[in-house]
Amino acid sequence: MKSLVRWGATLAIAGSVLSGALPGIGNLQAIALPQDQVVKKLQEVPVFTLTNAKGEFIVISRDNQGKKISQVGFFISKQDAQKFLDNRLKKENPQLASTLQVRPLSLADYYKIVLEGKKKSDSVFYTLVPTQQQVESARTLLTQSGQQGQQFNGIPLFVPKFKKDNSYLTIPLPQSNERYIPFFFEKEQAVNLLDQFKKAAPQEGANTEIQVVDLYGVIEALNSSNDPGMNKIVLYPSQESINFIRSLAPQSSGGNQQQNARPAATPAKKK
Structure with a gap:
């Protein structure tokens, strides 16, 4: 990170x-x-997924027209990942959910995981969930x-x-x-x-x-x-x-933290 x-x-x-x-x-x-x-x-770019105490991804399985599909969810939003844990998994499997946490990775990590899965003909789908x-x-x-x-x-x-x-x-x-x-x-x-x-x-x-x-x-x-x-x-x-x-990031001792991470619109002249 x-x-x-x-x-x-x-x-x-x-x-x-x-x-x-x-x-x-x-x-x-x-x-x-x-x-x-x-x-x-x-x-x-950070993305967020659910892991157990060992850092292992949680695979969610479901039936789709008689075919079993296994997925690992990665979320663009940390809040969405937390809601998935709180609102779905804790209701469906509270014992399992109690052992899980939201873990941050980078989009590059997700990208590498998908590539490795393709090389191994992995039957697990690594799904990126938008907001x-x-x-x-x-x-x-x-x-x-x-x-x-x-x-x-x-x-x-x-x-x-x-x-x-x-x-x-x-x-x-x-x-x-x-x-x-x-x-x-x-x-x-x-x-x-x-x-x-x-x-x-x-x-x-x-x-x-x-x-x-x-x-x-x-x-x-x-x-x-x-x-x-x-x-x-x-x-x-x-x-x-x-x-x-x-x-x-460590907090600055000078107290001069920026409040907004957005570009300021001060246009340069066309050349």
Whole structure:
């Protein structure tokens, strides 16, 4: 979890938005990174699962049309993981539930587990569970844009972008001269960034929107070619996850803690 702690510090001081943005990435179907860079990006996002005292994953089995299906659930939201434990498992099997706890991992850990399962022809499904509120937000945005939003069942990411030239708003990260494209796990984070940008640059802000993409599609894209432009993507955890990450970090004795982990919209001039 050390990388998550470092990421919390990074998010706390993320800076300005660049109005010029980066070239569009299209539909994210033909761009990618080397495997180690994919893992590095996923390492910055926490996910949560249930384990016993030995740290073993809990496998949930159910029948589906006469066929037994075994699953291990991983949750984007820690609260959702806790609710699953409290509201379902404690009712169905209180003795087992009393031995379980919510354990944080990184999205990279989940990704590696899935890959290892495929190599072993594992019969267990490792399911990543999105926050339902964000799924509904994604469906609404897709429907409003003329797409079949109700068919969306993935893990939504929200990307602020410009409408006409298919380019994206970018933010700088500390100790870097590069600009990065934030892919948010919460619609509210993307809306906040756009609202700040619209106040700072109303004319350009009128040409913006929020694009919805699926996390699985992004991961697939990260693995499908060697275009260095994909390295500009930064996965931005939910505010709940950011708060969790910060809880892992030692408290500063100076008392100068940042209160919000959101980029400030101070647009740079187009070059």
